[in-house]
Amino acid sequence: MSERPRIFSRKLERIHYILVPMDFKDLDLAEFKASLTEWRAMDVDMHVFDVKGLKIAPEDFYSLVRDFSRGISPKKIATLNVTEELYREIVSRKLAPAFNRVNLFPQDLMEKKKVAEPDIKRLLIRYLIRAAYSAVEVALHSTVSCDENYVAKAERLPYTQFDLISIIDVNNDFLKAQFRLCSSAAVLKRAASAMLGDHVTIDSEMVESMASELLNLIYGKAKSQLNDQEGFNLPPAIPRVLYQKEFGSIVRSASPDHLSILPLVTPLGSFYVEVDTGIPA
């Protein structure tokens, strides 16, 4: 019976995670070298070495990682849980860039770009629209259109025409805003049928759940992509749903400087995503 590999490696989505044993020995070098050759061919965005507990490594360990990093883009490697003893060895060999130590995980994993204020709104709208396309096409098996350059005016879209509004509140150092998805119950019911099948009875609880999940899909996808690709720092959030009698609690900005309304038109009906950055402190 062959021995189990000592080096644990798993690929999930576009991340390749490698757990190096804390007692890494000379005997492990052959397995490590063979694995690195295999990993070099992987189509991933990042290889992450977790060296938790590893204080001393054989000399060849450092050169193997150095050679591995030379064969791929340096930004594709990160190393977690580096002990101070190991880091001194890495630095003494001038290999800090090759190992790309992550001091604070997960905050420091990705290099943060500086986002200019005027770009925030523009990028938010772009990515929200993309996320809406993805949500409607994949989850609802339908199509959607939204013109990125067209933003509806609040006075033409009074809340009286909607039955439910799902809301996500964002309030951190990066952004203070409210994201809203406004829809009629009829459109949400058709969306739920599209998702679950016409044979399923859609009750009011399902309609409310659809309002919540649709905003969750749109905000969630936009958030992940903006945070990863544009240097945003949007937090995770769980939507809450309001019914018409509760709409009075929403403080909706009047100025288009603060309020953007994206009309999303589908064969199931239209719904609207609002981004309001004029919320009171």
Add this chain to the structure above:
Amino acid sequence: MSADKKTILIVDDMKMVRFKLTQICSEIGFNNVVEAANGEEALEVLKTVQVDLILSDWNMPKMTGIELIEKIRSSPQTVNVPVIFITSEDQKENILRSLTAGVTDYVVKPFSDTIVKQKIFAVLKMAAAKGASAQ
């Protein structure tokens, strides 16, 4: 693999998503499905029900999916239960957090039924092979 003997636990705060995943499980022969609306409820279920697979969301009230999996992996009764995250959280740091916490696989929302079915089969097959080689 006999689907009718397997129990799947679905953990999501959205009723719509639990319904959809139950539908998907049923379409491929997995009819023993238990639901929980958050991590706390899931842990209560796990005290009395032996499950073969957990499908869990990430962002939930009371206990997140990450907190749930950390609890699952720290209990001898559930340490080896495979967990698939089904979530809109696909930032690199979150995928890595999931990996270090012990998630088995990942499905990014919005999900296609086909992908979920493939992952369920793949993860259960892997778990069965792991169980067989341990004996």
